[in-house]
Amino acid sequence: xxxxxxxxxxxxxGDEDTSTDLARALVEQGADLPAxxxxxxxxxxxxxxxxxxMDIFLPEVLFSADAMKAAMAVFGxxxxxxxxxxxxxxxxxxxxxxxxxxxxxxxxALFLGIAGYEVVxxxxxxDPLEFIHRAEETKAEIIGISSLMTTTMPGATExxxxxxxxxxxxxxxxxxxxxxxxxxxxxxxxxxxxAEDSSxxxxxxxxxxxxxxxxx
Amino acid sequence: MAYRMWExxxxxxxxxxxxxxEFLNKxxxxxxxxxxxxxxxxxxxxxxxxxxxxxxxxxxxxxxxFFVEVGVYNQDTHRVMYFSEDEVDEALYTAPSSYRVGxxxxxxxxxxxxxxxxxxxFCIFSPDITYDEVDHLSACLAYMKEPLLDAICSPLLExxxxxxxxxxxxxxxxxxxxxxxxxxxxxxxxxMPGVFMIAVGTAETDVAQIxxxxxxxxxxxxxxxxxGSITEMMTNNAMLNKGAHYQMYGSLSGNLAGTIYGAYSGxxxxxxxMQTAYHLKGLLVHSANFEQNFPFHLKYGSNSGREMLxxxxxxxxxxxxxxxxxxxxxxxxxxxPGTDMLFYETAAHALTSTVSGANxxxxxxxxxxxxxxxxxLEARLGCEVGHAAARQGMTRAQADEIxxxxxxxxxxxxxxxxxxxxxxxxxxxxxxxxxxxxxxxxKRVKEELHGMGVEFPY
Ligand code: B12
Numbered sequence: 148x149x150x151x152x153x154x155x156x157x158x159x160x161g162d163e164d165t166s167t168d169l170a171r172a173l174v175e176q177g178a179d180l181p182a183x184x185x186x187x188x189x190x191x192x193x194x195x196x197x198x199x200x201m202d203i204f205l206p207e208v209l210f211s212a213d214a215m216k217a218a219m220a221v222f223g224x225x226x227x228x229x230x231x232x233x234x235x236x237x238x239x240x241x242x243x244x245x246x247x248x249x250x251x252x253x254x255x256a257l258f259l260g261i262a263g264y265e266v267v268x269x270x271x272x273x274d275p276l277e278f279i280h281r282a283e284e285t286k287a288e289i290i291g292i293s294s295l296m297t298t299t300m301p302g303a304t305e306x307x308x309x310x311x312x313x314x315x316x317x318x319x320x321x322x323x324x325x326x327x328x329x330x331x332x333x334x335x336x337x338x339x340x341x342a343e344d345s346s347x348x349x350x351x352x353x354x355x356x357x358x359x360x361x362x363x
Numbered sequence: 364m365a366y367r368m369w370e371x372x373x374x375x376x377x378x379x380x381x382x383x384x385e386f387l388n389k390x391x392x393x394x395x396x397x398x399x400x401x402x403x404x405x406x407x408x409x410x411x412x413x414x415x416x417x418x419x420x421x422x423x424x425x426x427x428x429f430f431v432e433v434g435v436y437n438q439d440t441h442r443v444m445y446f447s448e449d450e451v452d453e454a455l456y457t458a459p460s461s462y463r464v465g466x467x468x469x470x471x472x473x474x475x476x477x478x479x480x481x482x483x484x485f486c487i488f489s490p491d492i493t494y495d496e497v498d499h500l501s502a503c504l505a506y507m508k509e510p511l512l513d514a515i516c517s518p519l520l521e522x523x524x525x526x527x528x529x530x531x532x533x534x535x536x537x538x539x540x541x542x543x544x545x546x547x548x549x550x551x552x553x554x555m556p557g558v559f560m561i562a563v564g565t566a567e568t569d570v571a572q573i574x575x576x577x578x579x580x581x582x583x584x585x586x587x588x589x590x591g592s593i594t595e596m597m598t599n600n601a602m603l604n605k606g607a608h609y610q611m612y613g614s615l616s617g618n619l620a621g622t623i624y625g626a627y628s629g630x631x632x633x634x635x636x637m638q639t640a641y642h643l644k645g646l647l648v649h650s651a652n653f654e655q656n657f658p659f660h661l662k663y664g665s666n667s668g669r670e671m672l673x674x675x676x677x678x679x680x681x682x683x684x685x686x687x688x689x690x691x692x693x694x695x696x697x698x699x700p701g702t703d704m705l706f707y708e709t710a711a712h713a714l715t716s717t718v719s720g721a722n723x724x725x726x727x728x729x730x731x732x733x734x735x736x737x738x739x740l741e742a743r744l745g746c747e748v749g750h751a752a753a754r755q756g757m758t759r760a761q762a763d764e765i766x767x768x769x770x771x772x773x774x775x776x777x778x779x780x781x782x783x784x785x786x787x788x789x790x791x792x793x794x795x796x797x798x799x800x801x802x803x804x805x806k807r808v809k810e811e812l813h814g815m816g817v818e819f820p821y
Binding site: 201204205206207209210244245246247249250253270271296297298299300301302326327 | 594
């Protein structure tokens with residue numbers, strides 16, 4: 148599987164063109180695509196770990212993610228021909244109303260995407276009701292709200308309150324985060340999860356979607 | 364001075380359309396990678412305060428090229444605002460090199476400084492953290508009492524009349540007004556009614572900023588204001604509203620920009636180039652009169668680590684050598700108040716900034732996120748170090764040595780820095796003065812710094 152190894156290297160180097168070429172070659176050879184994709188996911192996890200240690204920086208992560216997307220764009224139609232692709236879940240993310248701080252939310256969105264989730268990024272300064280509407284439209288399992296200021300933490304509470312008032316609280320899980328927030332606060336407002344950073348956010352989402360499918 | 368304010372504002376409605384993700388995820392990192400390579404900028408961990416004029420000028424060239432080619436993105440209109448080389452030259456030429464700020468006897472000159480300038484830095488005292496509402500006035504007063512204070516920004520509020528301030532509600536307006544009133548009141552009580560305030564940080568929205576503009580009780584035209592830069596090289600209509608209001612009201616406006624080390628600009632090199640480029644964004648987009656610089660580390664939220672001090676030194680030298688713009692360098696520390704580590708960090712940041720040509724804005728402790736965790740004493744030490752370094756004519760090479768020695772005292776503890784103690788434990792809140800034990804700790808560290816070669820004037 149030398150080619151898979153080369154494809155992993157192309158991801159690590161963020162080389163989109165090589166990634167596309169190698170992906171095409173693998174399809175032509177009739178490679179076991181789910182196995183290849185599993186290998187690529189390992190590489191992306193590694194990229195995430197290197198970023199966490201700050202051995203690499205966000206641009207390298209973004210370039211690697213683009214190379215991964217390029218390979219998936221080739222594999223996608225092939226996979227669609229066979230069995231349906233495993234759907235990991237959809238997460239709607241955004242920053243609370245009034246909050247322009249967005250880098251933390253961007254990182255959470257990026258790493259959820261890398262981990263294989265569908266991410267609907269609503270950007271900064273999102274109205275509480277809009278979070279809910281978008282989650283309904285996209286049938287998202289989870290809404291992630293980022294609050295960087297004590298003054299925008301109530302914006303997250305509002306989403307939960309409106310869900311309750313609309314009788315939809317059990318339809319969607321809420322995760323919250325941002326520098327001034329804490330697990331205690333998340334518990335207090337009745338959120339389903341909280342995380343300190345983007346890798347923690349991925350863990351929480353994994354946990355919540357696992358219990359979700361366990362119940363189903 | 365407002366540089367072609369309305370002509371430029373128009374570009375946010377008429378510039379070319381672009382998706383935000385394209386601008387932020389592709390254009391910024393790619394162009395940054397290119398200019399860092401083209402101008403041969405490399406970070407050397409051995410020298411957090413480099414004495415290399417060629418390197419500083421390369422950072423400036425890279426920043427200028429980056430700014431002209433990338434432009435500034437408006438998130439609301441999804442359009443890119445571009446600026447020509449001629450406009451950059453004109454704006455740089457016409458920008459004043461100093462301003463008289465504040466009023467009457469308390470007025471001061473806030474101006475450009477050269478690299479290794481013997482003139483002391485302009486000292487802005489501000490923790491930029493939130494305090495309990497009941498202690499807010501005392502916190503303001505404690506800062507106001509600082510002998511080296513030329514200007515003050517804020518202790519912030521997070522409650523108004525006992526209720527949490529929520530952005531875009533009447534409580535934000537109320538809290539912002541209370542903040543302004545407390546600052547003015549504290550200034551009078553301290554006997555400095557005309558002191559220059561850069562106010563008020565509790566006002567997050569454009570609406571709240573406009574609400575505090577009142578010469579009788581609030582922010583005067585002789586005071587300063589801030590308009591934030593959205594990461595990276597972006598703006599939105601609310602920020603443009605703030606900029607427009609400040610210009611027309613007459614306040615001095617500062618562009619608040621903090622490039623994130625490890626994020627879209629990459630490592631130390633890209634972070635230094637981006638922070639330098641922000642001076643052009645502030646000048647051209649917001650008609651900013653000064654630049655408020657706080658690059659910070661993605662993971663730690665601080666700028667006192669080795670790579671961050673290099674960034675601070677490089678953008679300061681690049682701007683000081685190639686322009687006459689007025690700017691300051693804002694310290695963000697890892698440790699909290701009441702620890703030696705915070706004093707060492709603040710000293711290192713102030714020393715690096717001062718010899719590199721910046722004015723001082725000291726300082727945000729405990730990763731800028733722990734309620735009540737900021738005191739005037741760490742800022743005092745930082746500003747005393749700044750005054751000392753300038754007056755004794757310290758060179759970058761000398762500062763580099765001292766900064767290396769300071770780093771060896773704290774850099775290993777950055778990942779799990781102590782949070783320290785709140786203002787209320789370290790200060791006598793009723794008198795707004797430091798408790799004796801705390802003052803002793805400060806004096807001991809000051810002695811130590813003296814032993815390392817910092818010649819304090821007193
Ligand atoms: C950078 C910054 C800015 C930049 C923002 C750029 C941008 N577009 O993102 C600018 C200059 C624009 C800015 C503006 C302002 N800011 Co500001 N800013 C910061 C600063 C220094 C760092 C934030 C940051 O980007 N951190 C880096 C990222 C990577 O970390 P993070 O956001 O915490 O995200 C991580 C985790 O928290 C977690 N996470 C985040 N979101 C989520 C969501 C979920 C679901 C999960 C699970 C996890 C998770 O994962 C992320 C990745 O690891 C903070 C201080 C701080 N310590 O946070 C102040 C801070 C947030 N700002 C503050 C203030 C006051 C302001 C202003 C009001 C200043 C002013 N007067 O103009 C304006 C507000 C404008 C507005 N309406 O929003 C205050 C808020 C105080 C308060 N009331 O709580 C802070 C705390 C500083 C302070 N102590 O004074 N700011």
